[in-house]
Amino acid sequence: MAHFAQLDENNKVIKVIVVGNDNLKGDNGDEFEEIGISFCKKLFGEHTNWKQTSYNNNMRIRYAGVGYSYNEELDAFIPPQPYVSWTLDINTADWVSPLGPAPALTDDQVASISYYRWDEDAYQTDNMTGWVLETSQINPT
DSSP, X not given: OEEEEEEOTTSBEEEEEEEOGGGGBOTTSOBOHHHHHHXXXXXXXXXXXXXXXXXXXXXXXXXXXXXXXXXXXXXXXXXXXXSTTOEEETTTTEEEOTTOSOOXXXXXXXXXXXXXXXXXXXXXXXXXXXXXXXXXXXXXX
8 A cells, every 4th residue: 555645735734545556556567656646636636736655654754644744855744843943954854952852861760750841931931941851640660
């Protein structure tokens, strides 16, 4: 099975569908994205815009989801920006915090089921803060 993402006029993913492999095959039996796109256009209209996506992340960096955007320059599907302060890393097509990755957890923090979450309000108040340590309310024993 192949998957195709329908894009709106701003390259935002509005639909993802499954297309049978037989609907991608050329005369020689090889599969081609363009044949799959033609199939999608027959189903949903010639005016529609489609890109193939891979459930196994074999193309375009990651699987497309509704609300993601297709970036032509990176040939990648980009998830929605999680926070205003985060920027797109063009090498990974991932959003990154202005303070870098979350701090590493200590062994004690791992044992207590702690994790870091991003606090955009804290960052906007003081751009030296943003990662906040949280501890799960679940008893780990």
